[in-house]
Amino acid sequence: MEKNNLLVERPIKCRIRYKYILDKAFKEVTLLASIISVLILAFFLGGIFLKGYRWLDWQFLTGVPSRFPEKAGILPALIGSVWLVILTAAFAIPLGIAAAIYLEEYSKKGVLSDLINLNISNLAGVPSIIYGIIGLAVFVRFLAFDRSILSGALTMSLLILPVIIITSQEAIKAVPRDQWEASLALGATKWQTIRHAVLPSAFPGIITGIILALARAIGETAPLITIGALAFIVNIPRTPMDPFTVLPIQIYNWASRPQKEFSEVAAAAIIVLLLLYLILNATAVIFRKKTEKRIR
Amino acid sequence: MVDDKLKKNIFIVNFSRPAERLIEWLLALSASLSILTTLTIVSILLVESYTFFKEVPVLDFLFGTEWKPLYTPRSFGVLPLVAGTFITSLIACLIAMPFGLLTAIYLSQYASKKIRSIIKPLLEILVGIPTVVYGYFALYFITPILKNFIPQLNVFNALSAGIVMGIMIIPVVSSISEDAMSAVPRVLREGAYALGATKLEATFKVVIPAALSGIIASFILAISRAFGETMIVAMAAGSTPVLTLNPLQSVQTMTGYIVQVSLGDTPFGSIGYKTIFAVALLLFLLTLILNIIGKTLVKWRRTTY
Numbered sequence: 001m002e003k004n005n006l007l008v009e010r011p012i013k014c015r016i017r018y019k020y021i022l023d024k025a026f027k028e029v030t031l032l033a034s035i036i037s038v039l040i041l042a043f044f045l046g047g048i049f050l051k052g053y054r055w056l057d058w059q060f061l062t063g064v065p066s067r068f069p070e071k072a073g074i075l076p077a078l079i080g081s082v083w084l085v086i087l088t089a090a091f092a093i094p095l096g097i098a099a100a101i102y103l104e105e106y107s108k109k110g111v112l113s114d115l116i117n118l119n120i121s122n123l124a125g126v127p128s129i130i131y132g133i134i135g136l137a138v139f140v141r142f143l144a145f146d147r148s149i150l151s152g153a154l155t156m157s158l159l160i161l162p163v164i165i166i167t168s169q170e171a172i173k174a175v176p177r178d179q180w181e182a183s184l185a186l187g188a189t190k191w192q193t194i195r196h197a198v199l200p201s202a203f204p205g206i207i208t209g210i211i212l213a214l215a216r217a218i219g220e221t222a223p224l225i226t227i228g229a230l231a232f233i234v235n236i237p238r239t240p241m242d243p244f245t246v247l248p249i250q251i252y253n254w255a256s257r258p259q260k261e262f263s264e265v266a267a268a269a270i271i272v273l274l275l276l277y278l279i280l281n282a283t284a285v286i287f288r289k290k291t292e293k294r295i296r
Numbered sequence: 297m298v299d300d301k302l303k304k305n306i307f308i309v310n311f312s313r314p315a316e317r318l319i320e321w322l323l324a325l326s327a328s329l330s331i332l333t334t335l336t337i338v339s340i341l342l343v344e345s346y347t348f349f350k351e352v353p354v355l356d357f358l359f360g361t362e363w364k365p366l367y368t369p370r371s372f373g374v375l376p377l378v379a380g381t382f383i384t385s386l387i388a389c390l391i392a393m394p395f396g397l398l399t400a401i402y403l404s405q406y407a408s409k410k411i412r413s414i415i416k417p418l419l420e421i422l423v424g425i426p427t428v429v430y431g432y433f434a435l436y437f438i439t440p441i442l443k444n445f446i447p448q449l450n451v452f453n454a455l456s457a458g459i460v461m462g463i464m465i466i467p468v469v470s471s472i473s474e475d476a477m478s479a480v481p482r483v484l485r486e487g488a489y490a491l492g493a494t495k496l497e498a499t500f501k502v503v504i505p506a507a508l509s510g511i512i513a514s515f516i517l518a519i520s521r522a523f524g525e526t527m528i529v530a531m532a533a534g535s536t537p538v539l540t541l542n543p544l545q546s547v548q549t550m551t552g553y554i555v556q557v558s559l560g561d562t563p564f565g566s567i568g569y570k571t572i573f574a575v576a577l578l579l580f581l582l583t584l585i586l587n588i589i590g591k592t593l594v595k596w597r598r599t600t601y
Contacts, residue, residue, distance in 0.1 A: 020494060022494070023495055026495075026496045027402070030405075033394070034403065036395065048432070095329060099327040127525075127526070130341075130579065133573065161333070165330070212424070218426075219428070252530075270432060
């Protein structure tokens with residue numbers, strides 16, 4: 001209030017100028033706020049690179065974990081991560097797309113489908129560690145798959161299914177309705193229409209969602225710790241029933257050790273993990289560009 | 297000849313109907329899996345917690361101030377873990393809310409289309425970076441930097457975990473708030489401009505009040521995300537369950553405790569093993585309530601225009 005009284009006494013021109021200077025200054029503040037987090041992140045990523053790049057060599061990529069930092073390698077963790085992502089994809093992709101097709105094209109819009117949609121969006125918000133506990137109780141204990149890659153992949157599938165369903169639903173929704181009607185007019189059945197008219201159009205959008213979900217699966221740590229993926233695995237997993245570790249858990253393990261060298265080894269493993277993450281994201285961006293073009 | 301072909305076609309048409317049914321059933325089965333998942337989560341958490349609460353009274357669990365579940369004499373007061381979760385999340389929100397809101401204002405009010413198309417994907421990458429990497433940042437970058445200013449800072453502390461978590465959830469706040477602010481009708485904004493308002497004035501006097509429910513929703517969903525975050529706190533906040541709100545001290549969160557038990561060799565079926573289900577149930581209920589409130593607010597905003 002006092003401030004306003006002060007302003008009233010000033011000449012009007014001055015007030016207006018003040019207003020616009022304030023507006024400009026605020027614009028710069030908001031711009032700074034929007035990029036500062038990205039800048040901080042870039043700064044840290046640079047720091048990690050400087051810390052870890054010296055350890056990145058062939059021996060590191062093909063070696064197994066060791067008590068000696070100079071002999072430590074990430075091969076079992078890397079293979080474990082690849083196994084996990086492939087199995088997770090095999091479970092979650094078909095189920096996710098099928099659920100999305102059902103919800104968008106078959107289910108009658110009503111209380112039940114609202115309920116399922118609400119349920120899926122709530123599942124997407126459940127903390128990942130809770131999925132780990134469910135995986136521990138159901139897959140590790142009840143179904144006795146033990147602490148295997150299979151248990152890990154099933155747990156991870158539950159975790160990313162809501163994401164895949166939601167993004168696939170959006171991609172299917174975005175398909176123009178005339179394609180659907182044209183196909184039916186030609187005498188195709190409902191499934192033929194979905195299979196040959198709707199899905200191909202929705203494909204890039206669905207793929208984008210899937211890749212982003214898999215990028216999440218490759219970085220998730222907490223649920224796998226909960227189901228008991230170990231950190232010290234010297235044997236390379238050969239079947240889905242083998243015990244395993246993944247890159248993030250290996251990083252966590254190395255980062256928790258007191259020796260300075262191991263923190264640097266962890267940084268090197270982070271570089272590898274982020275490379276995988278960036279490759280997946282770049283692929284998703286390419287597919288998204290494709291979708292945008294098609295819609296135009 | 298023609299008749300034969302016709303018959304064949306009729307045959308196909310007749311046969312394709314059961315197949316279509318079958319497909320529909322298979323698709324419905326996949327969709328119902330999500331319901332099954334929810335039922336499994338709820339029933340497992342309830343059943344395992346029930347056996348836990350048969351041994352430990354619910355009130356002792358909820359209001360006890362000492363958490364020593366693994367070594368005798370045991371004590372199962374969950375408040376220290378709740379305090380740990382609360383203090384780290386509070387710090388995260390103090391970072392994420394102002395920065396997220398300012399980012400949303402910039403993106404919805406000031407930024408050109410081109411700049412938006414650069415900043416938004418960058419922010420998306422920020423949420424997706426594996427949390428173990430953020431934990432590493434907190435432990436090996438933020439804590440040493442903070443230690444220069446605050447010498448009494450513990451190696452493991454709530455402050456740096458909270459700060460890094462805040463940076464991570466900025467995009468959660470900014471994207472939902474931005475959606476809410478962009479959804480404010482142009483007419484309202486232009487009305488303000490016509491009265492001589494600058495963008496700053498229009499933002500604070502028109503757009504933010506109109507988008508308030510969406511902005512609050514973004515804050516609530518960010519809190520829920522912070523409650524459930526695991527790796528950052530497990531790596532940087534420590535594993536000392538103490539009832540404190542001192543951010544310089546080592547604390548333990550609910551998620552951090554679950555990780556600690558999972559890494560140890562607590563025998564299956566023991567009371568220590570059951571504690572993780574009770575803690576998980578509490579965490580699940582807290583995040584579920586926050587998510588439902590947040591999503592209702594987002595929807596409510598959509599229907600008011």
